[in-house]
Amino acid sequence: MFNSHCVECACYVIMYNFEQRQVLAADERKREFHEEKRNEFESSAEEDHDEQNERTRESTEQWREFHYDGMNPPHEYNRHSI
Template sequence: MARLHMVLLALLPIVLILTVLSEVESAAVKDGKEKVSERKGSSKKVFVPASDASNFFKHRSRRSPKLYAEYLAEHKLQLAASERRREYYEEQSNEYENHLEENRNEQYERNRENTEQWREYHYDGLYPQYPHHRPYG
């Protein structure tokens, strides 16, 4: 029961604030005393008929030629896109080549170490490592 009283006491100030604020008008809101004709005139400046709105972005028909500026703009966009694409693929190929080179170097080093260990293990010091290095005698 005490919890219910606590919740109601917490909600009471919120209800009072909302009721007071609903009666107060903001300073930015107009009081509605302007003429109706002025409202309709301003709305005509903002809103256009549906037929004009649907054709707003269609400045030219499909078969009419493009303007030279449109061709230039499209060409610049295509050049920029192809340049970005070329740089991306070049960077990817460089990274791949570096990766391959590192792998080859690591593999060569491991192979050389294994060979060196094998030679050290099998060489007893009594004769040269390779038969073609033996002196003739």
């Protein structure tokens, strides 16, 4: 039969395991939270980068249209060096 000491040990083991599961579950929630925040940041950074590339492309296109002199290819690529 079990004596009171064995019962105390068994209760301690059960409580310890329960606490460890709680700690592991909390760690998993933290990991998921930080992963989600990292993914949101990366998505936002990628969108910002894409928007900047689009603004640069539009600005370059506007510059080319403004400076185009009707020659083909445009004059900045059609000059002879001295």
